Amino acid sequence: MGEKKYTEEHEWVQLSGDIATVGITNHAQESLGDIVFVDLPTLGKEVKAKEELCVIESVKAASDIYSPLDGEVSEINDNLSKDASIVNQDAENEGWIFKIKLSNLEQYNTLMSLDQYLEFLDK
Amino acid sequence: MTEEALQNIYLKDFHKKNDAKFVPFAGYDMPINYKQGIINEHIHVRNHTGVFDVSHMGQILIPFNEENISALESYIPLNIKKIISNKCHYSFILNSTAGIVDDIMLSKFKFENNEFIYIVYNSSRKQILNKIFNATISNFKIFEDRCLIAIQGPESFSSISSILNLPASMNFLNIQILQYDDSNLFISRSGYTGEDGFEISISNNKAEKLISDILNINKVMLCGLGCRDSLRVEAGLSLYGNEINEDINPVQAGLSWALDKNRLQDNNLNGSEILSQELSSISSVKKIGLSPINKIMLRNQMTIHNNNKEEIGFITSGCYSPILKKSIGIGYINKLSNISEKKYVNVRDKYEEIKLEKIPFVKKNYKKGD
Structure with a gap:
């Protein structure tokens, strides 16, 4: 697996072959507070980068989760439908939300590195 | 909405030290939750004792005299003249078409040998209510120098009876004046969570000592406005701006x-x-x-x-x-x-x-x- 990349929507993306695993960053889960439901995307759904794909409901508010890249939803994290608080406990590992089979691998390089993301957070 | 500078509650630094997360609420920068998070705080209040700083709320003390009573009775649907002393009444400030300008807690008690009406009202309605009070009543005191601390949960009584001399006869909606560290507390058995509990009005300069004393008691958790809201919804209690406003009257609102x-x-x-x-x-x-x-x-x-x-x-x-x-x-x-x-x-x-x-x-x- 490659290094994690990040989006301005506070998602992390990790590539393995042509499959990208996507979740929200630790910073995002902290600012959302207690997460109670994750409305997971439909398997097989075709998406474009920056399209709304699913919704995370925290005690405070609903937040849209965007697809970071073009492709097709190939897997979803069913554990989250039983216990959405996994995203609070371990946002950047066990709390992954969906996987996308990428249709355009080169797009991956347009995402931010960890350093770039940390700089983005400081702004 | 216009961006106005947020006001601070007196104990803001104390909440910062306790890792509060702040959000703008009704013109104030208020703690929404602390480290444990809204859900844990909520469950703690239902099982033990939670402490809330609700000093953003309005508090006013009004001399109990004929002119003031007559003015208050023109917009509050209570028989204030004959009101029982030392008891809180949930009521409203009504506009000319019976719309709810605010919901309030009103009580009457003797303080320093004089009788007063004491009203606690919503922070979001302070400007409008203070205008009404200014135009209709006299010699009142709006407390900017007192905090309001709520203690809520089934263990509230036992929690705070170790630091306050609570009369055993003090039931739901009773209000008393008690002494604490040489200052007068207005303490009512009331709250906004559906649980047993107390709301304590205390001088600003004694508030940090009181809240720290309470937090030193076993199984007492500092709680923010986030869980106060989910607790009041579970208890079916109304909130100005949500269930009630100037376009709805108390009958329509089920009150x-x-x-x-x-x-x-x-x-x-x-x-x-x-x-x-x-x-x-x-x-x-x-x-x-x-x-x-x-x-x-x-x-x-x-x-x-x-x-x-x-x-x-x-x-x-x-x-x-x-x-x-x-x-x-x-x-x-x-x-x-x-x-x-x-x-x-x-x-x-x-x-x-x-x-x-x-x-x-x-x-x-x-x-x-x-």
């Missing part, structure tokens, strides 16, 4: 129990005729409790629909209930809509089925007398 019915014959009371009519006819709206069938969240302002997807109402408060482990909501529907028909809410343009629930969603746990 007619709080009206002194004799006052409705009194032309001196704002909107008395409208309230009498409303009580004797079928109200146009009905307050309901609801919950979704699927795992979705109900939120304020979502619309409620019938089987034909026609809009029949809206949600005034939606939240996650940590006790019922699902989303719950309070809303209004047209009185004439068919209660047994399936109902839906519009969630991001999808119609999600809901079912009606009894309000309150959890049993109230007040310490009532005989």
